Each structure stands twice: as structure tokens, then as C-alpha cells.
Amino acid sequence: MDGMTITAPARIEESADVDPRAAIGAGTSVWHLAQVRENATIGEGCIIGRGTYIGPGVVMGDRCKVQNHALVYEPAVVESGAFIGPAVVLTNDHLPRAVTPAGELKTAEDWQPVGVHIREGASIGARAVCVAPVTIGRWAMVAAGAVVTRDVPDFALVAGVPARLLGWVGEAGTPLEPVGRDTYRCPVTGRTYLQRGERLEPHPSTDDPSPAQKWPFDDLPRKNNPI
Numbered sequence: 073m074d075g076m077t078i079t080a081p082a083r084i085e086e087s088a089d090v091d092p093r094a095a096i097g098a099g100t101s102v103w104h105l106a107q108v109r110e111n112a113t114i115g116e117g118c119i120i121g122r123g124t125y126i127g128p129g130v131v132m133g134d135r136c137k138v139q140n141h142a143l144v145y146e147p148a149v150v151e152s153g154a155f156i157g158p159a160v161v162l163t164n165d166h167l168p169r170a171v172t173p174a175g176e177l178k179t180a181e182d183w184q185p186v187g188v189h190i191r192e193g194a195s196i197g198a199r200a201v202c203v204a205p206v207t208i209g210r211w212a213m214v215a216a217g218a219v220v221t222r223d224v225p226d227f228a229l230v231a232g233v234p235a236r237l238l239g240w241v242g243e244a245g246t247p248l249e250p251v252g253r254d255t256y257r258c259p260v261t262g263r264t265y266l267q268r269g270e271r272l273e274p275h276p277s278t279d280d281p282s283p284a285q286k287w288p289f290d291d292l293p294r295k296n297n298p299i
């Protein structure tokens with residue numbers, strides 16, 4: 073995986089239930105009573121909190137934090153540096169039913185899972201729900217208790233039910249300050265950003281405070297209309 077090399081072995085608490093077919097990266101901690109299902113891939117240096125659920129085949133990058141009792145249902149994709157707060161839910165069934173119209177219990181063949189994609193560095197606040205299919209943009213921040221039903225642009229701060237744009241945040245997570253027409257500045261890193269329509273992007277003349285991450289999801293199609 074990208075970033076610095078971590079050599080410490082993964083730490084998996086005895087009470088955690090990690091399927092032998094899951095891959096856990098070096099330096100990752102899986103805390104008490106967490107469940108990591110078959111074929112999930114978790115990168116290096118992550119923290120998987122107590123009582124979390126990571127579904128089959130979920131893909132997670134490096135240095136992610138998944139807080140206590142978060143539910144990451146497959147086929148979620150979580151890029152490096154993402155923060156998933158306590159009791160967050162990433163859903164995977166847009167129109168859920170337990171049974172078919174005939175009253176039979178639905179099986180895996182009876183429904184089509186849809187996933188949440190959390191991009192590099194993004195944060196999902198406590199008890200937020202991301203309703204799949206939806207993409208949370210790079211370094212975006214979802215407020216505690218939000219329900220996200222539309223794609224969230226990079227660097228966006230969104231809140232509420234349904235989540236709406238409140239403003240913009242930088243890589244440090246601090247709200248950006250307007251410094252001119254369509255221009256914002258991070259009070260922590262000093263980086264400036266340009267707003268183009270409904271999108272925000274770093275000003276080309278400013279340094280990236282986080283080194284470029286090589287991550288193979290750049291070309292994935294967007295699944296939803298943005299907020």
C-alpha cells in the first residue's frame with residue numbers, strides 16, 4: 073500500500089472475529105469484538121474499533137480509523153486516511169426487504185448490493201448514515217448525525233438530514249476562510265483553494281500538505297448527483 077512502510081505486525085484482539093480469508097495490513101489494530109468478514113482487505117496502520125463490522129470484500133486503504141460500533145457493509149470502498157466515526161452506518165441495500173413478494177426470505181440472489189465509496193482523507197462524523205450508492209469526496213467532512221443521500225464534493229462540509237453543504241474544510245479538517253472571490257484559505261496549513269461552480273479544488277500554486285497518494289479508484293464513475 074502507499075505511504076510509509078509499517079513493519080509492526082497486525083494486532084488482533086482475542087475476542088475479535090477475523091475471517092482467515094481477510095487480509096489485515098501490518099501495524100493495523102483490530103479491537104475487541106470487531107468482526108472482519110471474508111475477503112475484506114484492510115491496509116496498513118489502521119485502527120478497527122471495538123464492536124465494528126467490516127463486511128465481506130470491503131476494501132480499505134492505509135491509516136484509516138474506524139471507530140467503535142461502525143458498520144461498514146460491503147461493497148464499501150474506503151480510501152487511505154479516512155475516518156469513520158462511532159456508530160456510523162454505510163448501507164448497501166437501497167430498497168431493503170427481508171422477504172420476496174411471495175413471502176420467502178430473500179437470499180443473496182434476490183437483491184443487488186450497492187456500495188459507499190469514501191475517498192482519501194474524508195471523515196464521517198458520529199452516527200452518520202451514508203445511504204448507498206454514494207461517494208464521499210476527498211477530505212470532505214460529514215457532520216455527526218447526518219444522513220448522506222447524494223455524492224459529497226471534495227473538501228465539502230455537509231450536515232443534516234438529508235445532508236446539505238454547510239461550507240468547506242481543508243486537509244486539516246478546519247473550516248476554510250473566504251479570502252476573495254471564489255477563493256478560500258485554510259487557517260491551519262495556509263493552503264488556498266478555488267471554487268469552480270459547485271466544486272472546490274486546491275489552488276494550483278499551493279503545495280499539497282499531504283503527499284500524493286497513489287490510489288486506483290480515480291476513474292470510478294460517480295453514482296449519484298452531487299449535493
Ligand SMILES: CC(C)(COP(=O)(O)OP(=O)(O)OC[C@H]1O[C@@H](n2cnc3c(N)ncnc32)[C@H](O)[C@@H]1OP(=O)(O)O)[C@@H](O)C(=O)NCCC(=O)NCCS
Nearest residue numbers: 157158196197198199213214215216217218231232238247
Ligand atoms: C459539523 C461540524 C464539523 C461543524 O463544526 P464547526 O465548523 O465548528 O461548526 P459550528 O459548531 O460553529 O456550527 C456551525 C453551524 O452548523 C450547525 N451544526 C454543527 N454541527 C452540526 C451537526 N452535526 N448537524 C447539523 N448541524 C450542525 C450548528 O448548529 C451551527 O448552526 P448555526 O450557524 O445555525 O448556529 C461539527 O459540529 C461536527 O459534527 N463534527 C463531527 C464530530 C464527530 O462526529 N466526531 C467523531 C468522533 S467522536
